[in-house]
Amino acid sequence: MVADIRAVVAAAPLFTPETTHGHKMSVRMTAAGDYGWISDRRGYRYAPRHPDGGVWPPIPASVLAVWKAVAGVDRAPQCCLVNWYDDHARMGLHQDRDEADLSLPVVSISLGDDALFRVGGIDRGGPTRSIWLRSGDVAVLGGAARLAHHGIDRLRPGSSTLLPKGGRINLTLRVVD
Ligand code: SIN
Ligand code: MN
Numbered sequence: 001m002v003a004d005i006r007a008v009v010a011a012a013p014l015f016t017p018e019t020t021h022g023h024k025m026s027v028r029m030t031a032a033g034d035y036g037w038i039s040d041r042r043g044y045r046y047a048p049r050h051p052d053g054g055v056w057p058p059i060p061a062s063v064l065a066v067w068k069a070v071a072g073v074d075r076a077p078q079c080c081l082v083n084w085y086d087d088h089a090r091m092g093l094h095q096d097r098d099e100a101d102l103s104l105p106v107v108s109i110s111l112g113d114d115a116l117f118r119v120g121g122i123d124r125g126g127p128t129r130s131i132w133l134r135s136g137d138v139a140v141l142g143g144a145a146r147l148a149h150h151g152i153d154r155l156r157p158g159s160s161t162l163l164p165k166g167g168r169i170n171l172t173l174r175v176v177d
Contacts, residue, residue, distance in 0.1 A: 002111060002162060004060035005082060005169055008032045011057040012050045014084055020044070026089040032059045032080040035176045037098070046079065046098060046176050059173075067107050067173050070140055075104060077173035085115065085155055085168040093118060093128075093151040096141065096174065104175045105142030111135050112168040114156040120149040135160045 014028040017039040031037060035046040036056050049055060059080040067077050083091070096106050110133040117139070120128035130153065133139065141148060155168055163169070 001060070001062045001109075002169070004062050005111075005171070008057050008060065008080075008082060009084075012036070012054065013052070014082075015051055017044075025091075026085075027091060028084040028086075028089075030056075030082045030084075032057050032063075032082070034078040037079060037081050044098070063109070063171060063173065066109055066138060070138055071105050071107055071173075072142075073104055073175075075175045077107070078176040079172075079174050081172040081174070083170040083172070085113075085152070085170070087113075087155055087157040087166065089152075089168075090154060091152040093120065093124070093149045095122075095147050095149055096172075097147060098176075099174055100177045101175060102146055105140050105146065107173040108139045108141070109171040109173075110137045110139075110168065111171070112160050112163040113166060114159040115168050115170070116153040116156075118151050118153055119145075122147045122149070124149060132156070135162050 012030045014030050017025045017029055020043055022041055038047045063080055112135055115133045117131050117133045118128045120126050
């Protein structure tokens with residue numbers, strides 16, 4: 001799967017998204033599928049093209065197989081977001097709610113170094129729990145948890161040998177429209 005993701009990155013290079021306030025996010029991103037998810041000063045949105053103008057490469061079969069095994073729905077994912085974390089990258093607490101049908105799950109695959117995943121409830125500011133996600137872990141945000149707030153507080157650098165230069169890849173699969 002890592003080789004498949006390297007091929008995705010070769011076709012659709014990683015970029016550094018910016019928030020609407022112009023702050024650079026600490027993860028680097030790209031995507032595969034019909035849509036990528038991009039964020040810049042104009043806002044965040046699903047987009048049919050990479051910021052450099054090209055179409056996104058197809059979602060690799062190895063990744064689709066995980067969706068088929070765990071998603072429990074007939075639809076195929078339309079977006080495989082690729083988040084690339086270096087030792088210091090993090091992801092603030094947020095909800096995934098830009099998709100048309102929120103009854104369909106989000107499937108997340110972790111590769112590389114361990115990451116401290118924080119998950120809370122639907123309301124912002126409520127209690128949260130933290131779980132170390134390890135390489136090969138698959139998390140499904142579905143049902144009552146579909147709109148749970150979630151984020152990554154930090155990595156545990158050096159905890160996995162999967163990626164020769166360290167770091168972490170997270171793949172997030174979603175049906176968009
Ligand atoms: C995300 O919510 O976009 C990423 C979550 C993760 O990196 O595990
Ligand atoms: Mn998310």
